[in-house]
Amino acid sequence: MAQDTTALRVAGSTAASGSAAAVERRANIFGMTQQAEVAVLRPRDCGRWPHGLRAAMAARIAALNGEPELAGHYRTDAGDYAALADPSVDGSGQGLAEVMAFMDKVAVETRDVSAPDIASLQAAGIGDADIVRLCELNAFLAYQLRVIAGLRVLNEVYA
Amino acid sequence: MTRVITKFTRNVPHWQPRLKPVDLEEASQEQLDALKVTPSNTKVSEYVLTLAHDVESLKVRSPLFNAIMYDEGGMSRSERELGALGASMVNHCIYCAAVHAARHAQLEKSTDVTDKLFRDGARADLSPRDRAIFDFAVALSEAPPRVGQEHVAALRDAGLDEAEVLDLILSSALFGWANRLMHVLGDPVRVS
Numbered sequence A: 001m002a003q004d005t006t007a008l009r010v011a012g013s014t015a016a017s018g019s020a021a022a023v024e025r026r027a028n029i030f031g032m033t034q035q036a037e038v039a040v041l042r043p044r045d046c047g048r049w050p051h052g053l054r055a056a057m058a059a060r061i062a063a064l065n066g067e068p069e070l071a072g073h074y075r076t077d078a079g080d081y082a083a084l085a086d087p088s089v090d091g092s093g094q095g096l097a098e099v100m101a102f103m104d105k106v107a108v109e110t111r112d113v114s115a116p117d118i119a120s121l122q123a124a125g126i127g128d129a130d131i132v133r134l135c136e137l138n139a140f141l142a143y144q145l146r147v148i149a150g151l152r153v154l155n156e157v158y159a
Numbered sequence B: 001m002t003r004v005i006t007k008f009t010r011n012v013p014h015w016q017p018r019l020k021p022v023d024l025e026e027a028s029q030e031q032l033d034a035l036k037v038t039p040s041n042t043k044v045s046e047y048v049l050t051l052a053h054d055v056e057s058l059k060v061r062s063p064l065f066n067a068i069m070y071d072e073g074g075m076s077r078s079e080r081e082l083g084a085l086g087a088s089m090v091n092h093c094i095y096c097a098a099v100h101a102a103r104h105a106q107l108e109k110s111t112d113v114t115d116k117l118f119r120d121g122a123r124a125d126l127s128p129r130d131r132a133i134f135d136f137a138v139a140l141s142e143a144p145p146r147v148g149q150e151h152v153a154a155l156r157d158a159g160l161d162e163a164e165v166l167d168l169i170l171s172s173a174l175f176g177w178a179n180r181l182m183h184v185l186g187d188p189v190r191v192s
Helices: A006-011 A020-025 A027-041 A051-064 A068-075 A079-085 A097-108 A115-123 A128-157 B029-035 B046-070 B077-090 B094-108 B112-123 B128-141 B149-157 B162-185
Strands: B002-004 B014-017 B186-191
Touching (some): A006 A068, A027 A128, A027 B046, A051 A079, A051 A097, A097 A128, A128 B149, A128 B162, B014 B046, B029 B046, B046 B162, B094 B112, B094 B186, B112 B128, B128 B149, B128 B162, B149 B162
Antiparallel strands (some): B014 B186
16 A cells, blocks of 8 residues: 555555555545645644544544544544544533534535524624634545545455 | 525536635635636636635645546546536535536536436436446445445446546545535525
């Protein structure tokens, strides 16, 4: 394996996997995927969402989507926010109930998201830039966990 | 007057943000660099101006998007569009579905496949290869994903090699990302 990236590691992709040659030809994409992880999890300008909270929300989205190993990868960086990595914690104890409800809906009930969901975040005092930051984190996780789920079955069938 | 579009169409609607995009007049140098704004190029879509609120993500997203959809080799461009369309139909992202159905029709020089998909949904009568590709994209796009070995076996039986399957994974997954921006941050509208 040419690169050590979260997606390849969690999917169990190695140089011996059926997808190894194809992955090698898309090495640029796996490299940029890892850069995107840094951009949404550990940005220089994190706005209202510190790195620990971002890690907890990433772990939560992975858990909601049945990816416990990816959830574990992110939970280790969640620090004081680790409780929020558990989707059964609604965030009210941390003053983040609206944010957790929004993140859960975008992650798993995407098609049902509508204008009032954004309006309710704005009504809770969350600025537009911070709303976009939440969406980018959620959207990246949706991509990364699906690359992992897809690679895993690819390697099972094209062994 | 604007009217929000709720049905799938190839006629690409206007995208109307649900929040205030970055104002170019107030943009930081990092935002201007990411938007590739120069004195001779000041045209930037409202969508990209909205994403410019998170400039670090935007800078990585655009080259990644282009690589997954357009890099040479592996799966054909029109089949990658079919993967993008499958994801967009699951997530009901009307705007993304319109753009990628239109590109599919343009690349294939035929509206047959996308006509059937928009008319009949998952039951559309497709070729075995398109059927396997669409079903895989749909299964991967559900939340949680429910893609299994049977979906990949169907791709293999339809003649796809590992490189094509990898490109399908990437293009379908990428629209899990794109849909959660387009469908969440704005409305597809017709302006009259």
